[in-house]
Amino acid sequence: MTDWHVAMLQEELDEGTVRCHVCPRLCRVAPGKSGVCRARVNRDGVLYAITYGRVCSVAADPIEKKPLYHFFPGTKVLSLGSVGCNFACRHCQNWQIAHADPSEATRDLRDLPVRNLAVLAANNACQGVAWTYNEPTIWFEYILDGAQAAHKHGLYTVMVTNGYITEDALAMLAPHIDAYRVDVKGFSNAQYKELCRIPDMRPVLESAERAKAAYGCHVEIVTNVIPTFNDDDTTLRGIATWIVERLGPETPWHVTRFMPYLEFSHLPPTPLSSLERAITIGHDAGLQFVYIGNVPRHDGENTICPRCRRLLVRRTGYAVEDVALRGTFCAMCGQNVNVRTTIKG
Numbered sequence: 504m505t506d507w508h509v510a511m512l513q514e515e516l517d518e519g520t521v522r523c524h525v526c527p528r529l530c531r532v533a534p535g536k537s538g539v540c541r542a543r544v545n546r547d548g549v550l551y552a553i554t555y556g557r558v559c560s561v562a563a564d565p566i567e568k569k570p571l572y573h574f575f576p577g578t579k580v581l582s583l584g585s586v587g588c589n590f591a592c593r594h595c596q597n598w599q600i601a602h603a604d605p606s607e608a609t610r611d612l613r614d615l616p617v618r619n620l621a622v623l624a625a626n627n628a629c630q631g632v633a634w635t636y637n638e639p640t641i642w643f644e645y646i647l648d649g650a651q652a653a654h655k656h657g658l659y660t661v662m663v664t665n666g667y668i669t670e671d672a673l674a675m676l677a678p679h680i681d682a683y684r685v686d687v688k689g690f691s692n693a694q695y696k697e698l699c700r701i702p703d704m705r706p707v708l709e710s711a712e713r714a715k716a717a718y719g720c721h722v723e724i725v726t727n728v729i730p731t732f733n734d735d736d737t738t739l740r741g742i743a744t745w746i747v748e749r750l751g752p753e754t755p756w757h758v759t760r761f762m763p764y765l766e767f768s769h770l771p772p773t774p775l776s777s778l779e780r781a782i783t784i785g786h787d788a789g790l791q792f793v794y795i796g797n798v799p800r801h802d803g804e805n806t807i808c809p810r811c812r813r814l815l816v817r818r819t820g821y822a823v824e825d826v827a828l829r830g831t832f833c834a835m836c837g838q839n840v841n842v843r844t845t846i847k848g
């Protein structure tokens with residue numbers, strides 16, 4: 504208890520109750536209680552971030568696994584996860600950690616102080632640090648400190664997120680984040696309510712827009728295409744058009760195969776035809792880079808130059824072969840293909 508970290512962005516209310524301003528749930532937390540994510544606990548009128556520096560998952564992953572295809576391709580990233588989430592997705596593939604109660608699970612977590620991140624990354628041949636596996640927003644203070652430490656050591660920083668973060672929290676975090684990888688799970692409030700129990704999806708879209716426009720983050724979008732839930736043309740076209748109009752046609756969109764799980768166990772895996780239709784919809788909307796995910800060895804994993812149509816990067820699973828990429832340009836025709844290989848200064 505004594506080493507719990509005092510939470511940032513907390514507002515004192517009455518009778519020891521505090522409000523958390525990290526994500527748009529804006530939890531009002533009474534003494535002895537926790538917020539929806541369960542990673543932030545009110546003890547005697549002060550909110551604590553009880554998972555600060557406490558990790559349950561540590562791995563050296565290919566950056567392509569996040570997935571990020573236009574960001575330091577072919578590198579490894581030190582990937583960190585803890586427990587808790589501010590969503591409650593009905594098909595969550597990481598439910599063991601996302602739905603775990605941090606107040607009980609923390610005793611099984613291991614300490615990973617910020618000062619150790621750079622050495623751990625170097626020992627595992629990683630060029631960056633990613634906060635991933637569970638929702639990083641609820642790990643706000645640890646990421647804020649960790650990302651700054653990573654940058655001091657020349658490491659890139661990545662958030663793999665549901666995008667549900669307040670403007671204030673993003674303003675503090677995003678200047679220290681190089682890549683902001685966001686899940687867009689549907690394109691209506693009704694879909695977000697049904698899938699994630701979130702009433703309003705606008706903060707998700709707005710955080711992605713702001714991360715790119717205001718803070719210069721490299722942004723890639725992922726949509727897990729779920730049969731009968733979000734695989735209709737209206738939803739897919741809505742997401743693709745939003746990306747083109749609000750993030751730019753050069754923004755990569757990953758449409759990934761859903762596998763039956765938890766409350767969505769009754770649904771089938773996404774047919775390949777649905778993913779290929781999503782690619783067509785994305786291209787028709789004007790997107791230059793639409794990728795198929797969770798379908799190994801499909802041509803939709805490769806990067807094709809949007810101008811001369813030559814193969815630039817061949818991917819087989821997480822193996823990457825640079826065929827004709829020169830930095831961020833097509834080696835054949837010189838087209839800029841939006842590949843980020845620099846860290847924020």
Ligand code: SF4
Pocket residue numbers: 523524525526527528529530537538539540541542543588589640641
């Ligand atoms: S971060 Fe957690 S405690 Fe804070 S508002 Fe979101 S769900 Fe509530």
